[in-house]
Amino acid sequence: MADWFYLYPTLYPGVLLKRYKRFLADVRLSSGEVVTAHCSNTGPMKGVSTPGSLVQLSLSNNPKRKLPYTLELIQVDDNDKPTWVGVNTILTNKVVKTALEKHLFPELGKYSQIKAEVVYGKDRKSRVDFCLYPPENRINSATQDNRNIYVEVKNTTWCNGKLALFPDTETTRGQKHLRELMAIMPTSRAVMFYFISRSDCTEFASGDVSDPLYGDLLKEGISLGLEVLPCRFDLSPTGIRYLGLAVLKL
Numbered sequence: 625m626a627d628w629f630y631l632y633p634t635l636y637p638g639v640l641l642k643r644y645k646r647f648l649a650d651v652r653l654s655s656g657e658v659v660t661a662h663c664s665n666t667g668p669m670k671g672v673s674t675p676g677s678l679v680q681l682s683l684s685n686n687p688k689r690k691l692p693y694t695l696e697l698i699q700v701d702d703n704d705k706p707t708w709v710g711v712n713t714i715l716t717n718k719v720v721k722t723a724l725e726k727h728l729f730p731e732l733g734k735y736s737q738i739k740a741e742v743v744y745g746k747d748r749k750s751r752v753d754f755c756l757y758p759p760e761n762r763i764n765s766a767t768q769d770n771r772n773i774y775v776e777v778k779n780t781t782w783c784n785g786k787l788a789l790f791p792d793t794e795t796t797r798g799q800k801h802l803r804e805l806m807a808i809m810p811t812s813r814a815v816m817f818y819f820i821s822r823s824d825c826t827e828f829a830s831g832d833v834s835d836p837l838y839g840d841l842l843k844e845g846i847s848l849g850l851e852v853l854p855c856r857f858d859l860s861p862t863g864i865r866y867l868g869l870a871v872l873k874l
Contacts, residue, residue, distance in 0.1 A: 627865060628862060628863035628864065628865050629722060629723060629726055629728065629863075629864065629865060629866065630719050630722050630723075630863050630864040630865075631862065631863040632680075632682070632696065632861060632862065632863055632864075633682055633683075634682075634683070635680040635681060635682055635696060635697070635861045636653055636654070636680065636681045636682075636683060636693070637653070637654045637678065637679070637680055637681075637861070638651040638652055638653040638654060638659075638678075638679050638680075638681060639651065639652045639676060639677070639678060639679065640673070640674070640675055640676065640677045640678075640679045640698065641658065641675060642675055643663060643669065643673040643695075646663065646666045647662060647663050647664075647666070648660055648661075648662070648663060648691075649661045649662075649663045649673075649679075649695045651679055651681060651693070651695070653681075659681075659693050660691055660693075661681050661691060661693035661694055661695045662689075662691040662693065662694045662695065663694075663695045663711070664694065664695075664711075664712050664713045664714040664715075665695075665711045665712070665713045665779070665781075666713075667791070667792055667793050668792055668793050669711060669781065669792070670781075670782045670792045670793075671700065671702065671781075671782060671783065672698050672700055672709045672711060672781050672782075673698065674700075677698050677699055677700065678698070678699040678706075679695060679696075679697060679698050679699070680696050680697040680708070680861050681693040681694060681695060681696060682694045682696050682712075694712060695711055695712065696710065696711070696712045696715070697709065697710060697711065697859060697860075697861065698711055700822070700824075702783060702785070702824060703785065703786055703824040703825075705824065707822050707823055707824040708822070708823075708859045708860055708861070709781050709821055709822040709859070710779070710781070710821035710822070710857070710859045710864070711781060711821075713779045716777060716779040716819050716821070717740065717753055717754075717777055719819070719857075719864055720753070720754070720777050720817065720819060721738065721740065721754070723866060724738050724754065724756070724775075725738065728866050729853065729855070731851070731853060731869075732756060732773060732775075732815070732853075733769060733773075734758065734759055735756035735757060735758060735759070735773060736757060736758065736759040736760055737756070737757040738754055738755075738756055738757075739754065739755045739757070740753065740754055741753070742754070742755040742774075744774060744804065744808060745804040745807065746804070746807055750800070750801070750804045752774045752775065752776055752801075752804070752805075753775055753776050753777045753817075754774075754775040754777070755772055755773065755774055755775070756772065756773040756775065757772055757773075758770045758771070758772070769813070771811065771812050771813050772812045772813070773812070773813040773815060774805060774808055774812055774813065774814050774815065775815045775817050776801050776805060776814075776815070776816055776817065777817045777819055778790050778791075778798065778816070778817070778818050778819065779819050779821055780818045780819060780820045780821060780828070780854075781821055781822060782831060783822065783824070783825050786824060786825050786826045786827055787825065787827045787828070787829055787873065788818070788820045788822070788825035788827065788828045788829075788854065788870060789828075789829055789830070789831035789834075790818055790828075790830065790831055791830075791831050791834055791835050791838055792831055792834050793834050793835065794834060794835045794837075794838075795835055795838060798835070798838055799835075799837055799838055799841055802816070802838070802841040802842060802844075802845050802850075803841065805845060805850060806841075806844070806845050806848055806850065809848055809849050809850065810848075810849055813851065814845070814849070814850050814851065815850075815851045815852075815853060816842070816845070816850060816851070816852050816853070817853045817855060818852070818853065818854045818855065818870075819855060819857065820854060820855060820856045820857060820870055821857055821859055822857075822859070823856065823857065823858040823859070823867060825856065825870060826856070826870055826871060827870050827871045827872075827873050828854030828870040828871070828872055828873065829872075829873040829874060830842045830843075830874065842874070843874060846874065852872055853869065854869060854870040854871075854872055855868075855869060855870070856868055856869065856870050
């Protein structure tokens, strides 16, 4: 198995008491203290916000933060074994950038530069999570793809058995991202990167029950050349490691 490529800071174990108002989670720490932690995942978090679940929190030393604790990991038992699920969506892009810098995804090919939050789209009002630029010493040949690579990242926590699903709710923002990616092809490569933040899922599909339009747009994009990378990650209170691609089931 691959080594940890991202290490967590010190995490604090506890038990989830409740998650509410999207951004808040009450947790009883192992010390017995009850704290309110920030929850960056604004979605419904289907199946991964059950009261009584074991959790791990990070602690910020920023004195300006109203809530110093952040909900990082929740333990589930969906596939006959305890599995940690990453729920800090703010962390996802930081982790993906680290993985891109280490060139962990051979499907992306060669690139020499990584830029985050690059403006693109029909009206230049959208930002893609990452744009990867080909090596400066480009080779003009039939075998060398010198197009820029636009990568949109989605954190994925919902599952049905070993099938990871995205989205877990209707997402007009996600629909817009698919349309924007389709618009830049074929002059650029467009990649949907699904960060499957749980190790117990080996397959991936669109969450059509939650958002059928998103599923239709994803299939349309694939027919036009959209690349889909459903990437599996193993998360623990120690860190994160890459497990490879899930099987795409569309």
